[in-house]
Amino acid sequence: MKMPQTMERPLATVDVAIFAIVDNALQVLLVRRPDCAGEPFPGCWALPGGYIDVHKDASLEACAMRKLREKTGVRSPYLEQLGSWGSAKRDPRGYTITCVYFALLNAELVTLDHSGKVEAPTWQPVDGDGVRERLGFDHATLLAAALQRLRNKVEYTSLPAFLLPESFTLSDLQSAYETVLNRAVDKSAFRTRMLAADFIEPTGEQRASVTRPALLYRLKVRTPVLFPRTFSPRGETG
Amino acid sequence: MKMPQTMERPLATVDVAIFAIVDNALQVLLVRRPDCAGEPFPGCWALPGGYIDVHKDASLEACAMRKLREKTGVRSPYLEQLGSWGSAKRDPRGYTITCVYFALLNAELVTLDHSGKVEAPTWQPVDGDGVRERLGFDHATLLAAALQRLRNKVEYTSLPAFLLPESFTLSDLQSAYETVLNRAVDKSAFRTRMLAADFIEPTGEQRASVTRPALLYRLKVRTPVLFPRTFSPRGETG
DNA sequence: CTAATAAGGTTGCATAGTACAACTAAACTC
C-alpha cells in the first residue's frame, strides 16, 4: 500500500441542506454560484457549503455548524449528518468528497443577508419548478436524498417540531407535519400520539385568535424523539 | 475564501464494519494493526479500511466494495453507508476523514486468508470481552455506531436475511433476528410479518432434520424491505 | 408397532394504536 504522504488526496467539503417552513411550504436555503469564468457551474444554485478547514473545524459537525452559522446566524438548529458522496466527476476541479448535513430551523430566526451580494442565500420551495434543473454539481441528488431522509423520519420522529418557534399549538405542529409530508394526517391520532410521546409540555398560555384559543406547548427536550416501533415486548417502558 | 489548491487537505479513508453470524453469535471482521514502529496503534485491532485511491475508486461505495472484496472475497454483500467521522485527533498522522460502511454477509461465503500474515482478518464477537478496549483509532466509536444502526434497522427491515445462505427456513430467519437483537421474538407474529412483507418465497424444497422438516425459502428481492410504519392511510398499497 | 421427543407450524384471544367520522367546546362576528 502507498504511504499516505504520497497518496493523491481528494478535496473534502461539507454541504448543508437547511430546511425551514416559509409561506406554508417546505423550503431549502440555496446560494448562487459566482458567475465568473473559471468557477464551476456559474450562475447555478447550490447548497451552502465549502472546504473543510483543518485548523478551524474540530469535526465534520463543527464544520457544518460553521457553514450554517455563516449563512443564517442561527446557532442551535437541529443538525444531522445525511451521508457522504465522493467521485472524480462530481466537481470538474477534481476528485472531491462531500459530507452532507441537513438542518431544520425556524425561519423567523434567520435574517438573510441580502446586502448586494449575488451569492446571497435565498429560500426556495423544495418542490418548486425546476429547482432540480437549476442546481449545480450533483446537488440535486444531495437535496433529493435529504428530502427523502427527512420525509421518512417524519413518519416516526418529532423532527417537525424543530421547524416551529419556541411555543406552538398542536395545530401548528400538525401543520408542520403535513407541510413536510405534503399530506393530511388524522387529527385525533396525531394528538394522541404526540402527547403519548411526552416530548412537549403546555406552557400554560393560550394563543388568542379569531376562534377558540388553542393551548400553547413547548419542547420538553431538545433532542428528537422516536415514536414506538414494533417487535417490542409489551412490558418495556422505553 | 482560500482557493482549493492552497487549502491543506485532510486525508480521506474508508472503513468497513463487516458483520456475519459465526458460532450463533453476531461477529465483526477485524484486522490487526502492524506491530512496527512508526505505525499508529501497533498491535491493536481495527476495522478493515484504508485510503481512497482517486484513480481506482470511482465512488466511496466502490472503495468500500473494494476493501470488502480484498478481505473476504465476497462480491455482492449488503452494503450501506453508515456515516463519516473527521477530526485532527482521530489519527496521530494528521487530520483524517473516514467514511464508514457496514456490510452484512453469510460467513460461509468467506474464506479468511490466514497465510501467516499477522494482519490476517478474524471474526470477533461484537459483544466480546474487551473488543472495545483493544480497538485502535476511534474504531470503538465507529463499531458502536454500526451496531446501533444495525440493531435499530433490524426492528423494521429484512436486513438479517442477508446474514443467511441462499436458502433458509423461517426458523433460521427468526434465529438471525434474535441473534442480532440479542432477544427472543414471538414466533407467530414473526412468521405472519415476514410472509406479509412478501420478500421471501418457498423454494419448494424442505430441509431434512431429526424432527419435522421445515420449508426452505429464498429472497425474492436483493434489496432490503421496510416493514409497515405508521401515519399511513388505510387505502394505500405501498 | 407404538410411544416419546422435538421442532415446525397454526389457531385463538387480548390489547394497543390509529384511521375515520361524528361530536362537543370556546372564542369571535354580525
Added chain:
DNA sequence: GAGTTTAGTTGTACTATGCAACCTTATTAG
C-alpha cells in the same frame, strides 16, 4: 343570540402483534 370557525374529544372498526396453547410431522427408542 345565531352563525362560523377552529380547538379538542369521543366512539367505532380494523389491524398488527404479544402471548400462549394447540396441532403436525418427522425421527428415535423400546
